[in-house]
Amino acid sequence: MSKMQLGVIYGSRTCEHDVSIISAVQLMRSVDREKYDVIPVYIDRKGQWFTGPALLDMKTYTSFDPYGKGITPVQLDLTAGSGALLHYVPAKGLFGGGKEEVVARIECAIPVMHGLHGEDGSLQGLLELAGLPYASSGVTASAIGMDKIAMKRFFKAFDFPILPDCALTRSQWEKDRAGTIAQVEQALPYPVFVKPACLGSSIGVSPAKDRAGLEDALELAFSYDRRVLVEQGLDKPIEVNCSVLGFDGDRRPSVLEMPNSGTEFLDFSEKYLAGNGGSKGMASLKRVIPAPIGEELTKELQDLSLRIFDAMDCKGVVRIDYMIDRHTGSHYITEINTIPGSLAFYLWQATGLNYTRLIDEMVACAMKAYAEKERNSFAFTSDILSGVQLGGKTGGKLGGKLGGKTGGKL
Numbered sequence: 001m002s003k004m005q006l007g008v009i010y011g012s013r014t015c016e017h018d019v020s021i022i023s024a025v026q027l028m029r030s031v032d033r034e035k036y037d038v039i040p041v042y043i044d045r046k047g048q049w050f051t052g053p054a055l056l057d058m059k060t061y062t063s064f065d066p067y068g069k070g071i072t073p074v075q076l077d078l079t080a081g082s083g084a085l086l087h088y089v090p091a092k093g094l095f096g097g098g099k100e101e102v103v104a105r106i107e108c109a110i111p112v113m114h115g116l117h118g119e120d121g122s123l124q125g126l127l128e129l130a131g132l133p134y135a136s137s138g139v140t141a142s143a144i145g146m147d148k149i150a151m152k153r154f155f156k157a158f159d160f161p162i163l164p165d166c167a168l169t170r171s172q173w174e175k176d177r178a179g180t181i182a183q184v185e186q187a188l189p190y191p192v193f194v195k196p197a198c199l200g201s202s203i204g205v206s207p208a209k210d211r212a213g214l215e216d217a218l219e220l221a222f223s224y225d226r227r228v229l230v231e232q233g234l235d236k237p238i239e240v241n242c243s244v245l246g247f248d249g250d251r252r253p254s255v256l257e258m259p260n261s262g263t264e265f266l267d268f269s270e271k272y273l274a275g276n277g278g279s280k281g282m283a284s285l286k287r288v289i290p291a292p293i294g295e296e297l298t299k300e301l302q303d304l305s306l307r308i309f310d311a312m313d314c315k316g317v318v319r320i321d322y323m324i325d326r327h328t329g330s331h332y333i334t335e336i337n338t339i340p341g342s343l344a345f346y347l348w349q350a351t352g353l354n355y356t357r358l359i360d361e362m363v364a365c366a367m368k369a370y371a372e373k374e375r376n377s378f379a380f381t382s383d384i385l386s387g388v389q390l391g392g393k394t395g396g397k398l399g400g401k402l403g404g405k406t407g408g409k410l
């Protein structure tokens with residue numbers, strides 16, 4: 001049996017570029033080589049795509065050389081179902097055009113992106129267009145999961161537990177700083193948490209205890225995003241995370257983790273730079289598994305995680321983060337990560353599924369979703385085209401005269 005050609009797509013134009021590389025290299029090293037050929041697809045900070053064996057080595061990225069040995073610039077062929085990675089070979093002489101070579105052909109993709117331009121639905125949209133199966137959530141769930149403001153509005157509609165918040169824009173802040181502060185103060189008591197709407201890894205996130213702190217926090221958050229979420233702040237919340245794996249009703253929760261035993265707020269440096277060596281991503285964090293929060297709450301949060309997964313129609317592996325108010329015991333959803341750091345493999349390992357088998361299941365989800373989409377009818381027979389008469393010369397104004405026989409309102 002020939003091996004499946006498994007494309008792992010990562011990097012991209014995002015603040016979380018480096019974290020994505022760590023997650024992807026970890027994943028590529030765990031793929032079952034008996035079943036799959038791994039095709040690394042690295043998107044650099046400028047948005048250029050590369051493939052090649054050198055990309056399996058972490059050292060390649062410390063000072064990335066796009067002309068380096070074992071690295072080939074490529075483009076994905078968007079023809080539906082092609083999956084080809086094309087490399088442009090320029091012509092040798094002065095005359096005659098260059099040609100495109102197929103370097104590899106992807107049959108299934110695993111997006112390992114964190115943040116914008118990858119986790120947010122944009123890459124998922126590209127893969128839908130290219131007609132390729134892929135192992136992350138689809139366009140809608142990815143987009144909702146990336147945008148903290150949209151995500152909270154969505155959760156509210158389902159009565160899922162979230163903290164009160166208020167949403168702001170940069171133009172509003174720049175026009176009327178005092179009015180913006182007043183809006184926040186009217187909606188929420190201090191302390192608050194200020195977050196760029198569409199970032200991750202705690203970048204640009206900060207707490208504010210008073211008005212001066214709020215101003216600084218807004219200034220910082222607006223330097224990262226045009227839209228900002230201000231949320232009621234909890235005092236040293238207990239944080240727990242739960243992963244869910246599956247697709248379309250066939251899904252299950254992982255054990256829970258408590259990621260930050262002791263620290264107050266996990267910022268970027270605590271998530272990725274502290275601890276052992278800093279290159280092990282989320283997996284290296286000081287964490288307690290299973291989270292010591294009792295059976296009842298564990299079960300409640302696992303059930304809630306499944307309901308969130310279903311409501312958003314997620315696919316593959318996601319991680320849902322919670323905060324527990326240590327004074328009241330109430331729990332709240334912090335966020336959902338549709339492509340979690342390290343793909344949450346350490347949670348599945350603790351649940352009894354090793355990384356290699358987790359990847360198998362993610363691929364199975366991708367293939368199932370693709371097969372389901374293939375079952376949809378894309379043809380709807382109508383004679384609308386045969387009846388349309390566009391007036392004037394070709395190249396004339398479109399949208400001009402679409403009247404005529406068909407009765408024409410399009």
Ligand SMILES: Nc1ncnc2c1ncn2[C@@H]1O[C@H](COP(=O)(O)OP(=O)(O)O)[C@@H](O)[C@H]1O
Pocket residue numbers: 163193195199200201202203205231232233234235236237239264265266321334335
């Ligand atoms: N409302 C809040 N109250 C207290 N701490 C919070 C609150 N919101 C976020 N935090 C802290 O900030 C961290 C990052 O927030 P989060 O919304 O998960 O953003 P990111 O997407 O950047 O990870 C959380 O893990 C938690 O430690």
Ligand SMILES: [Mg+2]
Pocket residue numbers: 201202321334335
């Ligand atoms: Mg988070």
